[in-house]
Amino acid sequence: xxxxxxxxxxxxxxxxxxxxxxxxxxxxxxxxxxxxxxxxxxxxxxxxxxxxxxxxxxxxxxxxxxxxxxxxxxxxxxxxxxxxxxxxxxxxx
Numbered sequence: 655x656x657x658x659x660x661x662x663x664x665x666x667x668x669x670x671x672x673x674x675x676x677x678x679x680x681x682x683x684x685x686x687x688x689x690x691x692x693x694x695x696x697x698x699x700x701x702x703x704x705x706x707x708x709x710x711x712x713x714x715x716x717x718x719x720x721x722x723x724x725x726x727x728x729x730x731x732x733x734x735x736x737x738x739x740x741x742x743x744x745x746x747x
Contacts, residue, residue, distance in 0.1 A: 661711055667691050668704040668724070681708070697729035 664681040665688045671677070682688050688705070695703060708722045 661709065661715065663707050664710055665708075666706050667695070667727070668706055669695070670702045670704070672700045692727060695727070695729070703727040 662683070664683055666681050667679040667688075669677040679691055682691065692705070697703070703726070705725045705727055706722055707725070709720050711718060711720065
């Protein structure tokens with residue numbers, strides 16, 4: 655039996671309020687949905703905005719654990735998320 659080792663990424667937007675509470679979008683698999691979610695943000699001073707990325711593993715590899723990275727988002731037109739700005743959150747497995 656041949657197993658498809660399909661791996662990928664899922665994304666969600668995290669908004670952190672001044673009091674530390676967080677608002678999370680659902681996990682998204684397409685870049686188009688991510689772009690739409692970021693474009694829909696109503697930027698408010700005092701809140702911080704993050705794009706989270708987690709790896710998705712196939713059933714055979716799922717015991718390898720996972721990782722979540724966060725990329726800071728800003729309301730400037732030139733803002734883009736890039737790995738050098740990321741912070742590693744956790745790994746499981």
